[in-house]
Amino acid sequence: TWTSLAIKELKMKMKQEKDSVVTVYRGDVMTVHVPTIPEGKRVCWEFATDNYDIGFGIYFDWTPVTSRAITVHISESSEDEDEEDELEGPVTPGDVEKGSKTSSTSHLGEILPVYRQDSHLVVQGGSHEYPGEGTYLLKFDNSYSLWRNKTLYYRVYYSA
Secondary structure, eight states: OEEESOHHHHHHHHHTSTTOEEEEOTTEEEEEEEEOOTTOSEEEEEEEESSSOEEEEEEEEOSOOOOOOOEEEEEEHHHHHHHHHHSOSSOOSSOGGGTOBSOSSOOEEEEEEEEEEOTTTSEEEEEEEOOSSSEEEEEEEOTTOSSOOEEEEEEEEEEO
């Protein structure tokens, strides 16, 4: 992961892109589902927010890809508890960077746990080399906020 001070530039650019500026409402979690594609070798992301921080984490779903579409799902934090139940215990020993599976019955691997990011101060970004076929789940978590909605500027893309 990395940060950049070019926050104004990213926001201006994202305002001109379709679906790149969204509101993550108080108490909600926005999950961007990014399937692996044969033409790429890694997934890349950049994001920033207005005025306040947001939680961010990455998971990997090892279920075979059936669609190449990048999709967005919004849920209240209580709905995400079912998904978190699948992430039983700590990640098994192995290379987390390669997306270690959390258990033999789970299809989810944790790549980057959800932590609050100072995305209102600097651009947050990074990339991850595919661990195999599957779907990345990029989580933008505002479930801790009781009062504030967050304006999120983001982009996700592939790299060879």
